Amino acid sequence: MAIQKNIVFQILLVYLVLNIVNGSGLKLGFYRKTCPRAEDIVYATTAKYIHSAPPLAASLLRMHFHDCFVRGCDGSILLNSTATSKAEKDGPPNISLRGFQVVDAVKAAVEAECPGVVSCADVLALVARDAIHQIRGPFWPVPLGRRDGRVSLLADSFTLPPPFANITVLKAIFASKGLSVKDLVVLSGSHTVGVSHCSTIATRLYNFTGKGDTDPSLDPTYVPQLKKICSPTDQTTLLAMDSTVGKFDTNYYKGVSKHRGLFQSDAALLNDNQTSAYVKFQSRTHGYSFFKDFGVSMVKMGKIGVLTGTDGEIRKTCAFIN
Secondary structure, three states: HHHHHHHHHHHHHHHHHHHHHHOOOOOOOOOOOOOOOOHHHHHHHHHHHHHHHOHHHHHHHHHHHHHOOOOOOOOHHHOOOOOOOOOHHHHHHHOOOOOOHHHHHHHHHHHHHHHOOOOHHHHHHHHHHHHHHOOOOOOOOOOOEEEOOHHHHHHHHOOOOOOOOOOHHHHHHHHHOOHHHHHHHHHHHHHHHOOEEEHHHHHHHHOOOOOOOOOOOOOOOOOHHHHOOOOOOOOOOEOOOOOOOOOOOOHHHHHOOOOOOOHHHHHHHHHHHHHHHHHHHHHHHOOOOOHHHHHHHHHHOOOOOOOOOOOOOOOOOOEEEE
């Protein structure tokens, strides 16, 4: 009898966890009655910024990812620090985030149409999708109904997947969010529009094991090219994550398959049978299924740990709780 109760408890626990991860309270067209023009306003306002500054698309996608992987997709990345508490956005992994002004402008435009209806978390999810689509990337459905969290802690930012993570760590982090190994390799493809600072790869280039050496997993013909751009102490120079700067395509996978992934976490994708097979397939087929797969994984990511119903709040301004 005790064993049966334990089994029932485990089933209920799994059910509850899956509902939290899978965002069962979200749905397409959530604002159809309460704010019919919300999604059109988000798209149009986002387009004004992306048209004049296309690189913001990558920044906004990264912001959405960083929001969802800390406390779930609750807009906590958008909150400012207070006099008594430092927020996520001031954590080391988030200091380089850009595009907060876009989210603020979109939120203001939606508030002017429908005050107190559309959450900042939903705005961010839509802005990320629309920005990527506006640079000719994929378009995916975004179920809505997220509510905004009231807590944002700098310390939580350290739980984000680090650029030096190995494949075991990456798989564990993604699994903890209800995401699969395929989601890991697909979402890593967002690096196709990413940039990074030289400081992020300095150790790989100049002191990988503490003996002044280079990471042996890097293509040796690629290393001199990177060293011409990045000195050991360079803190400011930006590097594109793949060879087609600002273009959402599959060149990222081509680079990784040739051992030219910029981060250790990119190179790590070759150290697992499933992720390696996906990298090589997309590289070989010029991204046969990447856009479709990316949309599917983004929908899953956008449901991580969401607040719905009466949980959280609908912030008036994204940087401050009500």
